[in-house]
Amino acid sequence: xxxxxxxxxxxxxxxxxxxxxxxxxxxxxxxxxxxxxxxxxxxxxxxxxxxxxxxxxxxxxxxxxxxxxxxxxxxxxxxxxxxxxxxxxxxxxxxxxxxxxx
Amino acid sequence: xxxxxxxxxxxxxxxxxxxxxxxxxxxxxxxxxxxxxxxxxxxxxxxxxxxxxxxxxxxxxxxxxxxxxxxxxxxxxxxxxxxxxxxxxxxxxxxxxxxxxxxxxxxxxxxxxxxxxxxxxxxxxxxxxxxxxx
Amino acid sequence: xxxxxxxxxxxxxxxxxxxxxxxxxxxxxxxxxxxxxxxxxxxxxxxxxxxxxxxxxxxxxxxxxxxxxxxxxxxxxxxxxxxxxxxxxxxxxxxxxxxxxxxxxxxxxx
Numbered sequence: 001x002x003x004x005x006x007x008x009x010x011x012x013x014x015x016x017x018x019x020x021x022x023x024x025x026x027x028x029x030x031x032x033x034x035x036x037x038x039x040x041x042x043x044x045x046x047x048x049x050x051x052x053x054x055x056x057x058x059x060x061x062x063x064x065x066x067x068x069x070x071x072x073x074x075x076x077x078x079x080x081x082x083x084x085x086x087x088x089x090x091x092x093x094x095x096x097x098x099x100x101x102x
Numbered sequence: 103x104x105x106x107x108x109x110x111x112x113x114x115x116x117x118x119x120x121x122x123x124x125x126x127x128x129x130x131x132x133x134x135x136x137x138x139x140x141x142x143x144x145x146x147x148x149x150x151x152x153x154x155x156x157x158x159x160x161x162x163x164x165x166x167x168x169x170x171x172x173x174x175x176x177x178x179x180x181x182x183x184x185x186x187x188x189x190x191x192x193x194x195x196x197x198x199x200x201x202x203x204x205x206x207x208x209x210x211x212x213x214x215x216x217x218x219x220x221x222x223x224x225x226x227x228x229x230x231x232x233x234x235x236x
Numbered sequence: 237x238x239x240x241x242x243x244x245x246x247x248x249x250x251x252x253x254x255x256x257x258x259x260x261x262x263x264x265x266x267x268x269x270x271x272x273x274x275x276x277x278x279x280x281x282x283x284x285x286x287x288x289x290x291x292x293x294x295x296x297x298x299x300x301x302x303x304x305x306x307x308x309x310x311x312x313x314x315x316x317x318x319x320x321x322x323x324x325x326x327x328x329x330x331x332x333x334x335x336x337x338x339x340x341x342x343x344x345x346x
Contacts (some may be wrong), residue, residue: 010115010146012190034221035118038149045190062158069168069198071151084159134299163295167262174302209309 002027004095008034008102011046014099016038026056029095031088037065040076047077054079063090108139109230112147117162122150123178125181125236126168140179140230141172142223147236148186148231151215153198166198173202178214241267253335260288260338265293268336272327276336282311287337297342300330 003064005024015050017032017039022074024030039046040061053059054077063082066073073082083091091097110129116122143151150169157164157229164175172178178199192218205207216228227233237250238245239252241263247255252268254260266286267277275283288296298306308316308321313319321329330342 002170008118010118013146021103025108035146038115038146038190041191045189047191065117065155067154067158068160068162068164069115069149070155072154075191130299132298134301136301165291165295168295171290171296171298171302174298174306205305 002029002095004028004091004098005030006098006100007032007036007039008100010035011039012044013087014081017028017046018049019097020101021053024053024057027058029058029091032093033048033062033088034065035059035069037093038069038071040066040080041071042075042077044096051079060091105136105138106231107138107229108170109227109233110139111142111144111227111233111235112150113145114236115146115149116155117157117160121236122147125164125234127167128234128236129172129177130168130175133172133177136137136176139175139177140181140226141177142227143180143186145183145186145191148182148190148192148197150155151180151182151197151209152192153196169198169200171199173214176202178202178212179216179219180214181216181223181226183220183223184217187217207228239264239267239271251335251341253341257338264338265336272332277324280333280336281315282315282340283307283317283321283333286310287333287339291337291339297330297334297339299342300328303329303333303342306345331339 005020005028007017007020009016017036020030053070059080061076061080062084063084066093103167112122112125114121130137145227155164155166182197197215200214201221202214204212246259246264249255266276301322304316304318306320325332334342
């Protein structure tokens with residue numbers, strides 16, 4: 001009964017990511033897209049929260065959104081998986097339900 | 103026409119919303135009227151001038167190179183808040199080396215980006231006569 | 237509005253600017269100029285080529301003031317003034333030259 005959580009707001013600007021991390025359950029998947037992609041970069045004030053989530057959840061970032069904002073894949077938090085649009089679609093199929101944190 | 107100190111405050115990441123592009127367009131229009139224009143990059147606004155932006159994967163126009171034209175419009179004060187960079191795991195090295203050419207010194211290239219502390223930014227914002235927020 | 241170049245229709249907007257900047261060719265510039273009774277000289281081409289390079293680098297069409305200064309720097313002071321540029325492009329160096337160069341109308345131009 002895993003859920004895919006999709007976040008599209010910057011974690012530094014809105015509390016959508018924070019709220020998502022607090023509500024997501026063990027085994028769930030979290031996908032960061034659009035402005036949320038910047039949250040994947042290591043060394044930020046929210047990196048600790050993402051690392052904590054990685055203990056029992058999988059975290060993904062949409063590669064195109066990361067590159068658009070000038071962030072290269074080699075600086076993202078260890079354990080976050082980069083996906084493309086096809087991978088995005090796969091995630092919606094693999095998980096029974098989807099929730100968007102808009 | 104009397105010139106005024108115009109400040110454009112940029113606080114949003116590019117592409118996810120239209121704020122960054124709108125701000126840049128307004129800056130170019132205002133600069134054509136020869137006002138004293140400064141830009142501030144605070145919070146997620148710092149991503150607007152991050153180097154290496156590549157929008158091939160999202161099918162949107164990459165407008166980051168346009169910031170390099172600002173010097174031609176005599177817009178050469180781009181203030182970036184140090185704390186905003188640090189909170190995002192970034193440093194000054196992650197920003198584009200935006201330059202302007204000083205006509206009075208045989209077109210010598212000088213950096214437009216100035217990294218300032220949050221306290222300095224507050225002072226800079228307080229000095230302005232007209233402030234636009236994006 | 238459509239322009240016909242070498243038998244093929246080229247889409248332009250109501251002011252004659254190219255709808256799709258990527259389809260530009262020198263022949264299109266010649267055809268646009270001909271419609272306005274202009275014969276493109278080497279001097280015209282210097283400006284058109286300059287504008288295309290500027291757009292390629294910065295993704296914008298420069299304002300007239302910026303164009304004038306940049307032309308002065310690149311092609312010499314005798315060409316970096318509005319009198320010279322208006323003699324080549326009487327409808328306005330920004331609007332007319334950008335159109336021939338296949339660029340959008342300069343930002344800030346109304």
